[in-house]
Amino acid sequence: MKTITFIGNGNMAFSIAEGLKNDYKIELVGRDINKLQEFENRLGVVVQKHLLENFNIESKTLLLCVKPANVVEVGEKLKGKADVLYSVLAGTSLEKLRSNIKTYAVVRTMPNLAASVQNSMTTLTGDIAYKDEAQKLLSSIGSVRWLSSEKEIDIATALAGSGPAYLALIAESLADGAVKQGLKRDDAMAIMRGLFSGFGDLIQEVHPALLKDGVMSPGGTTAAGYGALEDGNVRASCINAIEKAYKKATQL
Ligand SMILES: NC(=O)c1ccc[n+]([C@@H]2O[C@H](COP(=O)([O-])OP(=O)(O)OC[C@H]3O[C@@H](n4cnc5c(N)ncnc54)[C@H](OP(=O)(O)O)[C@@H]3O)[C@@H](O)[C@H]2O)c1
Numbered sequence: 276m277k278t279i280t281f282i283g284n285g286n287m288a289f290s291i292a293e294g295l296k297n298d299y300k301i302e303l304v305g306r307d308i309n310k311l312q313e314f315e316n317r318l319g320v321v322v323q324k325h326l327l328e329n330f331n332i333e334s335k336t337l338l339l340c341v342k343p344a345n346v347v348e349v350g351e352k353l354k355g356k357a358d359v360l361y362s363v364l365a366g367t368s369l370e371k372l373r374s375n376i377k378t379y380a381v382v383r384t385m386p387n388l389a390a391s392v393q394n395s396m397t398t399l400t401g402d403i404a405y406k407d408e409a410q411k412l413l414s415s416i417g418s419v420r421w422l423s424s425e426k427e428i429d430i431a432t433a434l435a436g437s438g439p440a441y442l443a444l445i446a447e448s449l450a451d452g453a454v455k456q457g458l459k460r461d462d463a464m465a466i467m468r469g470l471f472s473g474f475g476d477l478i479q480e481v482h483p484a485l486l487k488d489g490v491m492s493p494g495g496t497t498a499a500g501y502g503a504l505e506d507g508n509v510r511a512s513c514i515n516a517i518e519k520a521y522k523k524a525t526q527l
Pocket residue numbers: 283284285286287288305306307310327340341342343345348349363364365385386387388389390
């Protein structure tokens with residue numbers, strides 16, 4: 276079994292290790308031995324545990340799962356040169372990764388919040404030679420999509436990385452609307468969750484425009500509600516949200 280070396284023992288490392296633990300040996304590198312032990316206990320498989328200070332990354336396959344602000348400090352503590360570095364760090368460029376951690380190849384990946392339920396939409400870019408392995412590793416936490424540039428991963432971050440917040444706003448406000456019309460809060464929340472669950476499956480099969488056409492009968496209730504969303508500029512606001520989030524990502 277191939278070994279994957281996690282640098283960092285937080286939530287993202289745990290979610291990915293959960294998906295990989297049956298097919299790979301897990302090695303875990305962090306700064307607190309008690310947390311490494313706790314990680315192993317929760318994961319329920321044997322984990323090779325090491326402290327960060329002077330850890331030798333020579334010829335290893337690394338999965339970097341620390342915070343973006345820790346890259347310089349972590350890089351200073353490692354020795355040797357890795358075969359490949361897979362990073363999950365938001366907004367951290369290939370150049371910054373390469374200049375702080377010695378490695379022959381780098382792949383940048385961008386999971387989203389749904390990694391915690393093993394259903395992330397993860398985008399990837401970097402050394403093309405590692406495309407297949409990167410996709411295989413990150414599919415352990417959901418869907419993957421390889422992109423051809425860092426510009427594209429920044430745009431995709433505005434869509435899939437920030438997307439859960441945008442959909443949460445829609446989810447909460449639709450439920451609020453139902454409560455405003457007299458539905459009990461518990462019922463409104465349960466119905467909203469069911470709506471998103473079914474919609475999540477449907478949108479895999481049907482183009483959004485056809486979905487909308489399919490449910491909107493002439494002069495009917497959906498058409499009335501849909502008109503209100505257009506009055507509220509929801510479409511333009513969504514397009515604008517992606518632009519603002521992408522621009523912000525390029526300024527970080
Ligand atoms: N969570 C998400 O949904 C999500 C989505 C996309 C991308 N990401 C990226 O995933 C990365 C990890 O996020 P997370 O949610 O797993 O965070 P987390 O649970 O807070 O874990 C952060 C890890 O970084 C370690 N760390 C913190 N400061 C350090 C330092 N100075 N030196 C060495 N290690 C240090 C922590 O070690 P200790 O345990 O010892 O404190 C911990 O293992 C982030 O870069 C984030 O951008 C996360």
